[in-house]
Amino acid sequence: MSTAPAPEPRSYSYLGPRGTFTEAALAQVDEARGQEWRSVNNVGEALEDVVSGRSTAAMIAIENSIEGGVSVAQDALSTMPGLRIIGEYLVRVGFVLVVRPGTRLEDVKVVAAHPVAYAQCRGWLDRTLPGHAHIPASSNVQAAAGLLENDLADAAVAPPNIVDHYALDTLAHGIIDNPNAVTRFVLVSTSRELPRPTGADKTSLVAELPVDRAGALLELLEQFSTRGVNMSLLESRPIGDELGRYRFIIDADGHILDERVADAMLGVRRFSPSVVFLGSYPRADGARVSFDPRYGDDVFIDARDWLRAIVSGEPDVPPRIDGP
Ligand SMILES: O=C(O)C(=O)C[C@]1(C(=O)O)C=C[C@@H](O)C=C1
Numbered sequence: 001m002s003t004a005p006a007p008e009p010r011s012y013s014y015l016g017p018r019g020t021f022t023e024a025a026l027a028q029v030d031e032a033r034g035q036e037w038r039s040v041n042n043v044g045e046a047l048e049d050v051v052s053g054r055s056t057a058a059m060i061a062i063e064n065s066i067e068g069g070v071s072v073a074q075d076a077l078s079t080m081p082g083l084r085i086i087g088e089y090l091v092r093v094g095f096v097l098v099v100r101p102g103t104r105l106e107d108v109k110v111v112a113a114h115p116v117a118y119a120q121c122r123g124w125l126d127r128t129l130p131g132h133a134h135i136p137a138s139s140n141v142q143a144a145a146g147l148l149e150n151d152l153a154d155a156a157v158a159p160p161n162i163v164d165h166y167a168l169d170t171l172a173h174g175i176i177d178n179p180n181a182v183t184r185f186v187l188v189s190t191s192r193e194l195p196r197p198t199g200a201d202k203t204s205l206v207a208e209l210p211v212d213r214a215g216a217l218l219e220l221l222e223q224f225s226t227r228g229v230n231m232s233l234l235e236s237r238p239i240g241d242e243l244g245r246y247r248f249i250i251d252a253d254g255h256i257l258d259e260r261v262a263d264a265m266l267g268v269r270r271f272s273p274s275v276v277f278l279g280s281y282p283r284a285d286g287a288r289v290s291f292d293p294r295y296g297d298d299v300f301i302d303a304r305d306w307l308r309a310i311v312s313g314e315p316d317v318p319p320r321i322d323g324p
Helices: 021-026 043-052 071-079 115-128 140-149 160-164 216-225 259-271 297-312
Strands: 011-015 036-040 057-064 084-092 096-099 110-113 133-136 155-158 169-172 182-189 201-208 231-238 246-253 275-282
Touching: 011 021, 011 043, 021 036, 021 057, 021 084, 021 182, 036 043, 043 057, 043 071, 043 182, 057 071, 057 115, 071 231, 071 246, 096 140, 096 160, 110 115, 110 140, 115 133, 115 155, 140 155, 140 160, 160 169, 201 259, 216 231, 216 246, 216 259, 259 275, 259 297
Parallel strands: 011 036, 011 057, 084 275, 110 133, 110 155
Antiparallel strands: 057 182, 084 182, 096 155, 096 169, 201 246, 201 275, 231 246
């Protein structure tokens, strides 16, 4: 009797050290349980692990409800070839201010924080510690761990459970400017296999505009609106080669195997000098995509069959009785 081959061991890279929100996002991935987890120092290293084959996939933060897009992640996904988003995960975030035991609030002059975390606590920090200086840290947990490694900073912005792991004192709880803050994470791999459509999917892409063409951005947006495809994210990032050149990061509702999304992608490809498909994957919130029946799969298929019949000289395809 032949037995099925054992599944290949997998490894997952994430921004460490242990205790980061990125680790909490990875903990939501069923297939990652019991597999190797590689703690790395930044998003570039996590994605490099995937490209080089050291890791099967990497979890990276892509957007925060207060700070917006995580630019380092958006830029890396736009420029490193061969990467695909295969899953999306949400983590509610909150922060405390921690210090070495004995430090008082009035002693705090320098605060270590991950830039995205700092931006989310900026209002509280400016009000409570006017004139403080900020030292960027590679992650929220590293900001806190660094307090015990050197005295470059007096305090750190860190996740609420940090004192369970490090001998630090909490000076203030709930320092985030909006208590409902959420960070969106994506799982990235080099797999060419498309996650199957679920009816609650998202498609991510990056597109550049034709140079110096009036209305080019409107034309990009029309590729989606004329196919009834809703966009949930549109952000611009500088391409970097000269002033005034931008690429657009787009999240659209639906899966590339949905006819209306595929047709919109063909439109973008015809119009944009550079378009990168980043993936179609299930939405973390599970919200089903709603769209006008005029943009259902059957309408696109019918139109294609009609055209094919004309071109190949086949008998006329009868008109759609429920036509748009
Ligand atoms: O994962 C962590 O804990 C991080 O420090 C990273 C990160 C990010 O890269 O945006 C993740 C979530 C928070 O909103 C702030 C920072």
